[in-house]
Amino acid sequence: MLVLPQYVMVVLKGSVPMAFGGTQEPAAYGELVSIGGLNPDVNKKLSAAIASILESKLSIPKSRFYLKFHDSKRSDFGWNDSTF
Structure with missing residues (x-):
C-alpha cells in the first residue's frame, strides 16, 4: 500500500x-x-502496527481499543475546490 504523507491526517482527542x-x-x-487500498490483509497489518503504537506510546493495552476501517471512493472526498 502506497502512503503519501501529504494526504495523511491524524486527529487525536485526549481526556475523553x-x-x-x-x-x-x-x-x-x-x-x-x-x-x-484497504482489504482484510492490509487492515490486519495496520491494526497490529497501531496496537503497538497505542501500547508503547499511550499505555493502552491491545485488548482495550477498537479500530473501524472504511474504504471510500475518491469522489467522497472534497479537497482544493474539487474532489479527488
Missing part, C-alpha cells in the same frame, strides 16, 4: 471520558478512512 469493557481504564477508539 470512555468506558470500555465496564471499566474506565485507558482505552481508545479509532477510525481509519482510506481512498482505496
